[in-house]
Amino acid sequence: MKKFLLILSVSSVLMNTACNSDDNDPIAVVATCTDGIQNGDETGVDCGGTCTPCTTAIDNPTSYIFERNGESTVSFSGQTTRISMGQEIIDAMQETSSTAVKLQAMFAHVEGVEDFTDADLNASDKSVRSKTAASADYFSGNATDQALIRADFESWIDGQVNEVFPNWGVAAEAGVAGQIADGSSTRYINAKGLEYNQAFNKGLIGALMADQALNNYLSPAILDEGDNRANNDAGTPAEGKAYTTMEHKWDEAYGYVYGANADAADPNADLGADSFMNKYVGRVEGDDDFAGIADEIFQAFKLGRAAIVAQDYTVRDEQAQIIKKKISEVIGIRAVYYLQQGKNALDQETPDYGGGFHDLSEGYGFIYSLQFTRKPNSEDPYFTKAEVDAFLVDLMDDGENGLWDVTPATLDAIAEAIAARFEFTLAEAAD
């Protein structure tokens, strides 16, 4: 476990720093930035306000608990809501009574419409679709890809309803959609062996959870937007709230990873609380090769949040980079894992088609999610959309029947190409 050294040095080196008394007003407060007492518009002794920003020790709590005046400043109800909506959508994709219209309406929920079984979700003004491929860093200037990605999710819904539902009571075979046994489970696949609900579910882990957390809320473009930094420096809460806007943005990233956990302060106690990012942080944690990753992610979120409270944006951004790297790795590891598991299932004397297709359908979604990863200290994902699209074409085009025809060589090639760009090895991820 990595230990983060707290920066304890309450910097007292403000001595000779000239005050920024360059305002136009000649009757400005007298410069007092060196007198050893808090006065004028200083927010601390000789710092803040018109003096140089205060540097305070980071008070890193043991759990994700942050308060102002005795009131919690941690809030991410919007993320919890979208996770719940996502869960209802993927559940409804397995109900043959669901129409395409209904599923699309759930995806693009409008406030007050009775799309969900949970009345609170119906009353919400949040929607999954509006935050799918919607990060500031990747999509504010790329409406084209955003539209194409949303169309992919919509096509998976339509495919499920129009291709798979009609064959729900049919045994699947190459070129024929229907049901197939996977151990004691029954899976429902399209004519090419793909489970659309898995593509949707695992695709959303990238397009919603990772994209929003890594490329939106952990981005300086969002954290430091407008006067967020000045307000955070001054400890000025958002209107009517206990938190500063910067604190809240950070927590919204946190909420996409931990929004469904029973105890928000200690989310690693019940990893797997949703079917999305949280679940797969838990799965990767369960692989001995990556044990500790769940705590690394959590510690980075916590220290980064504490750094915001301490107005230490250097430490904040360092933690954001750790989170970007580790969350991206979770996606990469699971993509490789499912490709290898799928290969193992198919490449044997008696191919386990149902099990293999299930793995590869999950893998399909994780490969899709790679385009939403974020290389640390970079503006780029680990794989571009074009690279991801090429992988998915490769996966499905070894023969006319998609996964029914896919070869071990193809699965290895994709898995190797993915692992090569991360710091983990194929062997580490494969089990």
Place this chain on the structure above:
Amino acid sequence: MRKVFCLLIFSVVIAACSSDNGSGNPVDDVDPGPGPESFDRAPLLVNWADNIIIPSYDAFTSELTAFETAFDTFKATSNADNLVALRAAWLSSYKMWQRASMFEIGPAETVGLRLNVNTYPTDTDKVDAHVSSGTYDLALPSNRDAKGFPALDYLINGLGDTDAEIVSKYNAGDKEALLGYMGALLGDLSTLANQVTSEWKSSYRDTFVSNDGASATASVDRFVNDYIFYYEKFLRAGKMGIPLGVFSGGVLPEKVEAYYGSDVSNALFLESLDAVQDFFNGKKFGSSTVGESLASYLVALNTVKDGEDLNERINQQFNTARDLVTALAPFKEEIETNTPATAMLLAYDEVQRIVPLLKVDMVSAMSISIDFVDADGD
């Protein structure tokens, strides 16, 4: 959750030296040992295929034929006597299945025989729906929990509290529908069993026997994995651990095998345990003679654990487990009347103790990697 259990093999260590028990004999330390043991796997595979697996499948298909005959009699005259005879035929076939279930390789693996024959608990709502609609496709994976022995258990033992009540169901308005569905279930069982048996005889037997090397894809390595997987998941967990609540928050007595005729759950378990032990010892089907086996393989490797021959240790553990299970009341009763079900839990612990002996000690000696995976669960 899919976890691959990868045991790194400590291959030659155990094979060479059996000197720990030399009671201080200093010569042991310089004894180079007998050197790497070799064991010819081909006769082992022949004994398995020709003397155990194929005869077991033959016996199973014969049992099903007798079951169908009893069904025809019951169908013609649905009275209490014929119900008792039908139940006896069901139990006899179900016991024979316990001797065939572990062979989920090749043709059985292709059709997914085990889960088509014995998925329990059965979904009685689904069974009822199929009976009343008369339209169903028993080949669909989603119907595995509405067919096979567990669905037949429901239809033979579960439609009433007494035989008179059950018989009355077969003389009422939906008589034809019930009998029709029962007939379809029997036909499905026979079709699957005959398909697997004939494929073993026509081609797979030679494929299986000729693949006599030592690698992850060789027959011995693969079947030993299947055998241990069966023991761990279907015998130990499925028949005892899951209903006992070992893997869940509370007990699940509704998950015992043969829930409706639940006084036979123990007999099915014991038949299965006997079959697994007989297979371990290479006992030819229907005979008391033994051939090459996992036990003789361990003897050839001179495998010793804690100063005792491993094959003997394993047999002792099978016997200990059997003794404790034999002493139990029907599983459902044990679970429902005792909190906690101490006697059954103690028996389960002995059943569990066989797992590491097979999965760690035996496979280490044989240089076989455990590679099976759990179902994903999502």
